[in-house]
Amino acid sequence: xxxxxxxxxxxxxxxxxxxxxxxxxxxxxxxxxxxxxxxxxxxxxxxxxxxxxxxxxxxxxxxxxxxxxxxxxxxxxxxxxxxxxxxxxxxxxxxxxxxxxxxxxxxxxxxxxxxxxxxxxxxxxxxxxxxxxxxxxxxxxxxxxxxxxxxxxxxxxxxxxxxxxxxxxxxxxxxxxxxxxxxxxxxxxxxxxxxxxxxxxxxxxxxxxxxxxxxxxxxxxxxxxxxxxxxxxxxxxxxxxxxxxxxxxxxxxxxxxxxxxxxxxxxxxxxxxxxxxxxxxxxxxxxxxxxxxx
Amino acid sequence: xxxxxxxxxxxxxxxxxxxxxxxxxxxxxxxxxxxxxxxxxxxxxxxxxxxxxxxxxxxxxxxxxxxxxxxxxxxxxxxxxxxxxxxxxxxxxxxxxxxxxxxxxxxxxxxxxxxxxxxxxxxxxxxxxxxxxxxxxxxxxxxxxxxxxxxxxxxxxxxxxxxxxxxxxxxxxxxxxxxxxxxxxxxxxxxxxxxxxxxxxxxxxxxxxxxxxxxxxxxxxxxxxxxxxxxxxxxxxxxxxxxxxxxxxxxxxxxxxxxxxxxxxxxxxxxxxxxxxxxxxxxxxxxxxxxxxxxxxx
Numbered sequence: 001x002x003x004x005x006x007x008x009x010x011x012x013x014x015x016x017x018x019x020x021x022x023x024x025x026x027x028x029x030x031x032x033x034x035x036x037x038x039x040x041x042x043x044x045x046x047x048x049x050x051x052x053x054x055x056x057x058x059x060x061x062x063x064x065x066x067x068x069x070x071x072x073x074x075x076x077x078x079x080x081x082x083x084x085x086x087x088x089x090x091x092x093x094x095x096x097x098x099x100x101x102x103x104x105x106x107x108x109x110x111x112x113x114x115x116x117x118x119x120x121x122x123x124x125x126x127x128x129x130x131x132x133x134x135x136x137x138x139x140x141x142x143x144x145x146x147x148x149x150x151x152x153x154x155x156x157x158x159x160x161x162x163x164x165x166x167x168x169x170x171x172x173x174x175x176x177x178x179x180x181x182x183x184x185x186x187x188x189x190x191x192x193x194x195x196x197x198x199x200x201x202x203x204x205x206x207x208x209x210x211x212x213x214x215x216x217x218x219x220x221x222x223x224x225x226x227x228x229x230x231x232x233x234x235x236x237x238x239x240x241x242x243x244x245x246x247x248x249x250x251x252x253x254x255x256x257x258x259x260x261x262x263x264x265x266x267x268x269x270x271x272x273x274x275x276x277x278x279x280x281x282x283x284x285x286x287x288x289x290x291x292x293x294x
Numbered sequence: 295x296x297x298x299x300x301x302x303x304x305x306x307x308x309x310x311x312x313x314x315x316x317x318x319x320x321x322x323x324x325x326x327x328x329x330x331x332x333x334x335x336x337x338x339x340x341x342x343x344x345x346x347x348x349x350x351x352x353x354x355x356x357x358x359x360x361x362x363x364x365x366x367x368x369x370x371x372x373x374x375x376x377x378x379x380x381x382x383x384x385x386x387x388x389x390x391x392x393x394x395x396x397x398x399x400x401x402x403x404x405x406x407x408x409x410x411x412x413x414x415x416x417x418x419x420x421x422x423x424x425x426x427x428x429x430x431x432x433x434x435x436x437x438x439x440x441x442x443x444x445x446x447x448x449x450x451x452x453x454x455x456x457x458x459x460x461x462x463x464x465x466x467x468x469x470x471x472x473x474x475x476x477x478x479x480x481x482x483x484x485x486x487x488x489x490x491x492x493x494x495x496x497x498x499x500x501x502x503x504x505x506x507x508x509x510x511x512x513x514x515x516x517x518x519x520x521x522x523x524x525x526x527x528x529x530x531x532x533x534x535x536x537x538x539x540x541x542x543x544x545x546x547x548x549x550x551x552x553x554x555x556x557x558x559x560x561x562x563x564x565x566x567x568x569x570x571x572x573x574x575x576x577x578x579x580x581x582x583x584x585x586x587x588x589x590x591x592x
Binding site: 110113114115116130132133135136137173176177178181182193194195196197198202203205206208209210211212255 | 357360361363364365442445446448454455456533534535536537538542545546548549550551552553554
């Protein structure tokens with residue numbers, strides 16, 4: 001009677017100890033590699049095509065799926081069409097990677113910032129740079145100055161708004177996790193709680209269904225939505241920059257990534273030689289004149 | 295009988311008619327207590343060792359400082375807590391209202407499915423079709439259709455409020471689950487009970503009301519609680535329509551800061567809500583059992 005359970009118990013104890021031991025054994029991962037490299041290699045040149053990328057000789061670039069217009073065309077990041085796709089290939093070229101050396105990866109917005117080893121070299125996904133976010137990830141310098149815009153259905157009260165004060169009493173919506181939502185909360189401060197949607201698609205249908213009076217998105221997206229998707233929608237206006245500093249989209253890199261300085265240098269060079277302006281002109285050309293809401 | 299025999303066979307006088315345990319019994323009990331103490335001590339040490347090892351595994355992981363900062367940041371926890379609580383109020387209201395609606399609707403469907411007689415065939419058929427459909431339909435799709443699709447119809451007098459629509463979708467899906475729990479409970483009552491009730495002159499409806507359901511409900515409490523806890527967590531899905539519940543409130547802060555602590559806060563708040571609910575149903579079940587025991591003996 002006694003012997004069998006005791007033997008069993010011993011075996012179980014031994015097994016659990018072995019299990020724990022293996023758990024300890026496989027826990028360590030070279031998480032600090034990137035940090036070590038970053039501090040060790042400061043000031044080193046960004047040798048063309050020979051960066052310490054995830055897979056050598058290739059540049060792995062991440063973006064969310066689906067990839068929206070006008071940032072990408074037809075949900076095909078590798079096409080080189082659409083503003084962010086074009087910027088990616090320009091940056092890659094600057095770093096010494098040809099078109100065939102760029103590998104695209106689908107990474108959901110939220111996952112791009114999770115701690116732990118990144119699977120990509122950088123992420124391009126209309127991510128606004130902020131001091132708070134810099135605590136979690138590295139950003140390249142900004143590749144696009146973005147403004148936020150308000151969309152409403154034509155002929156509604158919201159469409160006639162001329163100022164931020166006119167928006168206060170409305171039911172506004174935006175995608176969660178975006179600076180668009182921050183603009184509603186920090187700039188408009190509406191009397192009715194803002195609606196936060198998981199995706200812009202749901203915000204769009206809420207606008208069409210009359211569940212919200214207006215939605216906030218970035219200006220190029222607003223132009224695309226009103227031109228192609230919600231054709232009875234109109235851009236009410238755009239917001240001014242908060243506190244005078246332009247909001248910028250940046251490329252997202254792992255915190256302490258060895259590539260940050262190189263990617264930043266590449267973006268800066270593209271801004272200096274006018275490439276960014278040219279690409280903006282090509283893909284986002286009409287995203288300029290919308291009345292400013294004050 | 296003034297003498298009691300203990301197990302050793304020695305007769306002992308029982309002067310004041312009270313029981314005195316034998317030497318052997320005292321010995322046996324002492325041994326049992328020692329065994330119990332030893333078992334407790336081993337369990338305690340084992341638990342402690344496991345806890346320490348787990349703690350060390352987590353803390354000595356190379357990514358721990360970063361993980362701690364990203365998931366267990368005091369500053370963001372303090373910032374998120376009031377907003378998460380505010381959002382939780384929506385979850386709680388939805389849980390209460392949908393919970394009651396689900397119980398009522400589920401019970402009606404279950405009764406419809408257990409009705410006998412050829413007259414009730416269409417009712418039985420509809421009830422079965424309802425449970426089959428809504429139990430199979432993924433909740434998220436149900437919510438999308440109701441919250442985003444119904445307003446698209448632009449029907450006069452139908453609300454576009456995402457919370458009301460989301461609550462409707464939750465009720466539709468969950469009453470299908472709960473109806474099956476009720477039905478299983480009703481069918482678990484032995485047919486002899488119904489037969490006995492009928493033979494006492496109770497009508498079919500009276501037998502159901504006074505004999506079958508009271509027995510069935512008792513057996514349904516644990517699975518019903520499961521569904522209720524599930525519903526509590528799924529109330530958050532109304533955020534599809536833009537409403538801000540506890541999880542979405544956390545989402546908003548995470549999106550701005552890229553720090554995940556608010557999710558931990560929201561998770562703990564939900565767990566804290568579930569625990570009293572479990573204790574409450576345990577108490578209700580225990581009370582029902584006590585009453586049943588009384589009814590059986592007196």
